[in-house]
Amino acid sequence: MDAYKFIKDSIIQGKFEPGARLAEETLAKTLSLSRTPIREAIKQLEAEGLVIPLKRGVGVRNFTREDIRQIYDLRTILESYAAGQAAIHRTAEDLERMQDANNRYEKVIQTYVESDIDRIGEITEVNQEFHEAIVAAARNDHLYFHISKVVVVPLVFRSFYWYNQFQILQSLEVHKTILEAITNQEPERARIAMHEHIYQGRDHVLTNFEKITSPS
Amino acid sequence: MDAYKFIKDSIIQGKFEPGARLAEETLAKTLSLSRTPIREAIKQLEAEGLVIPLKRGVGVRNFTREDIRQIYDLRTILESYAAGQAAIHRTAEDLERMQDANNRYEKVIQTYVESDIDRIGEITEVNQEFHEAIVAAARNDHLYFHISKVVVVPLVFRSFYWYNQFQILQSLEVHKTILEAITNQEPERARIAMHEHIYQGRDHVLTNFEKITSPS
DNA sequence: CTCATCCTGATTGTATACAATAGAAAAATA
């Protein structure tokens, strides 16, 4: 496995303490590599802002409540624009991809609601696929590039754990609205729906921030 | 001088042919460094999208007309949002910084119009300072981070060379309007003015794209 | 003359070696 992906995933999955220094030698041994490729991977993560330089070496960035607020504001702007553009530019394949993602989203949510067993990992994943399909349909590679960097950060907090069933069912409804607007080529409606959708996510993460960040 | 800044500046100043491969050994010798720090700098530039991986090594990214269109669309969204937020959050120091930048902008444009000698380098620089002051006043570090990556790309084309005096004087007027709106805390007016301002820049670069990219 | 194949050299990718120093532990002073 390549070093970049491994370290990035480790950070997202919270395998380091907040602010913990990344020990190069340790990572090198874990991945059976020398320090050279490890350092290069770290430099990339640094350029993305997931990791910050210390006096020597780097540590995983400790995102504050204010960071999360800013990131969600930014994501709201970018992704609602993307939804509007997607409603203009979407092709048949785009729609198929969105529908497929959303069908799987509905399915996993149903089994979750019926059985109440833990499906949060899957829900998070399929949700991401839906959002990504929309951004891809906006036909702007640079927009896609920047959104994918912005979206990564809140994953650290795995906020879906704190949604209740009602909220999750509600987000499914919103997804359907967005999909409908994009299908019918209604940019403004798609934009507004996405704007509210992500703003709801923002509110949720901010009201649960202490719960989310404090050790369970 | 550190390798990252040197290579980045070299790319922006067009010191490499479009698509040219970055020879590590050469850069290392130029900067009296070993290849290790050079490679790390390159990895950062790669993460920012200024440089793309080849089969072996990397080359400077060759931005197309479509890239420029996408980048300006993105910048329009981000920076008009920033202007709106700046109108809400600006402090006295923010306003001072913007005014200072814009005064210098006016001054250098005046001497340019009067004498018609080449001041394009300065004009570009002071223009950037004004825009940066606004983004900083929006009080969103992550927005700032992403905008600064987006803004860099078009600099490669040094499009200011192709503005005529009328256009430059017009952009000064728009700056004044934006500054006024931010001073008076009129977010919507600031947002719209900035939106149109950057969209004008977009049009300009796109209509002059062939002139700009073909070797003079 | 054109195209395919095979070599050769140059350049990258990775590993190791060495030098510099931050930070912790130990010692010393008040």
Next chain:
DNA sequence: TATTTTTCTATTGTATACAATCAGGATGAG
């Protein structure tokens, strides 16, 4: 005991060494 100074060690930052492979030219066949 608390606080400063000193020493030492672990880890980073940089340089070099070696291995892998791509690119371009030479050779040869059609």
